[in-house]
Amino acid sequence: MSLGSKGRGRRFTVARTVREMVARVIYAGDWPARALDRWGRARVETVRHQIAAGRAAxxxxxxxxxxxLHVGPLTPTRLLEAAFARLAAEAPDVLVLGGDYVFLEATAAKADLIARLVAGVPAATKVAVLGNHDLWTDHALIEAALERGGARVLVNRTLRLPPPHDDVALVGLDDPWTGEPDPDRAFAEAAGAAVRIAVVHAPEGYPFVRDRGAALMLCGHTHGGQIAAPQGPVVVHGHLGRRWPAGLYHVDGLPLFVSRGIGAVEIPLRLYAPPDVGIFTIA
Ligand SMILES: [Fe+2]
Known part of the structure; x- marks a missing residue:
C-alpha cells in the first residue's frame, strides 16, 4: 500500500489514496477492461478543425x-487500438499526446502498450505532455515508454518543427494542477517562431498560455464529464474544465480545444461523452 504520490505530482490526497486502494481491489484482474474488450463497442469520434494561422506561404x-489514454483496468485495449488506428490512417505530420496515459500505477505492461500504440502512428514528429495521473505514479516509466514510441516529452519545453513547417513551435507545459508549469521558460524557447501551439494537459493551463501569442491550445483531462447527460456534462473536474468541458472554444481570440480523451477513470463507463481524436489543419 502506498500513501502519497509515487511521482512528483502534488495533490495526491488521503481521499485519492483511499479511492485508488478501493479501485485496485474492486477492479482486480482488470475485469472491466476485459469485459469491454469482449462485448463493448470501440467507438471513437474523429473531430476535425481548421485553424487559420497566417501560413498561406x-x-x-x-x-x-x-x-x-488511461491504460488500466477500466480502458479496453481494443478501444485504444481503434483510436490509434484512426490516427495512423490520417498519417498526420505531427502526433500530439495530451497526458494521463494511465489509471492507477504505471507498470511495465502498461508502458509497453503505450510505447506500441505511439510507435504505430507514422508521424515525422511526436510530442507528449504529462497529466495528473502520470505525475502521481512512476512517471519516468511512462516518459521512457513515450520516448520508445518516438515521442519527445515536453515538460516546460518547446520543439521547433523541421522544414517546411519550421515556422511552428510546439510548446509543452507541465500539468497545471499537480505539476509545476513554467510558461516563461517554455515560451522563451519559442521566440522567433511565427506560430506557437501550446499543449497542456488540462483547461486549467489556460492562464499560463493566454497573452503568449499562441495560435492554438490543445488539452484534455475533462473526459467531457465522462458521465454526461444528452444536453451536456454533469460533473466536470476543475473550474475551467466546467467552463470548457469538451470541443473547440474561442477564448479572447485563442482557439482552445478540449478533447474528451479515450479511457476512463473511477468507473468503467462513459455516457454521452464518446472518446475522440482530433485532426487539426494549421494553415
Ligand atoms: Fe487528467
Missing part, C-alpha cells in the same frame, strides 16, 4: 491529437 500542417 507554407503547406498546411496536419496535427493528430489524442489524450487521456
Amino acid at each position: 507554407r503547406p498546411p500542417l496536419r496535427i493528430g491529437f489524442i489524450s487521456d
Whole structure:
C-alpha cells in the first residue's frame, strides 16, 4: 500500500489514496477492461478543425491529437487500438499526446502498450505532455515508454518543427494542477517562431498560455464529464474544465480545444461523452 504520490505530482490526497486502494481491489484482474474488450463497442469520434494561422506561404500542417489514454483496468485495449488506428490512417505530420496515459500505477505492461500504440502512428514528429495521473505514479516509466514510441516529452519545453513547417513551435507545459508549469521558460524557447501551439494537459493551463501569442491550445483531462447527460456534462473536474468541458472554444481570440480523451477513470463507463481524436489543419 502506498500513501502519497509515487511521482512528483502534488495533490495526491488521503481521499485519492483511499479511492485508488478501493479501485485496485474492486477492479482486480482488470475485469472491466476485459469485459469491454469482449462485448463493448470501440467507438471513437474523429473531430476535425481548421485553424487559420497566417501560413498561406507554407503547406498546411496536419496535427493528430489524442489524450487521456488511461491504460488500466477500466480502458479496453481494443478501444485504444481503434483510436490509434484512426490516427495512423490520417498519417498526420505531427502526433500530439495530451497526458494521463494511465489509471492507477504505471507498470511495465502498461508502458509497453503505450510505447506500441505511439510507435504505430507514422508521424515525422511526436510530442507528449504529462497529466495528473502520470505525475502521481512512476512517471519516468511512462516518459521512457513515450520516448520508445518516438515521442519527445515536453515538460516546460518547446520543439521547433523541421522544414517546411519550421515556422511552428510546439510548446509543452507541465500539468497545471499537480505539476509545476513554467510558461516563461517554455515560451522563451519559442521566440522567433511565427506560430506557437501550446499543449497542456488540462483547461486549467489556460492562464499560463493566454497573452503568449499562441495560435492554438490543445488539452484534455475533462473526459467531457465522462458521465454526461444528452444536453451536456454533469460533473466536470476543475473550474475551467466546467467552463470548457469538451470541443473547440474561442477564448479572447485563442482557439482552445478540449478533447474528451479515450479511457476512463473511477468507473468503467462513459455516457454521452464518446472518446475522440482530433485532426487539426494549421494553415
Ligand atoms: Fe487528467
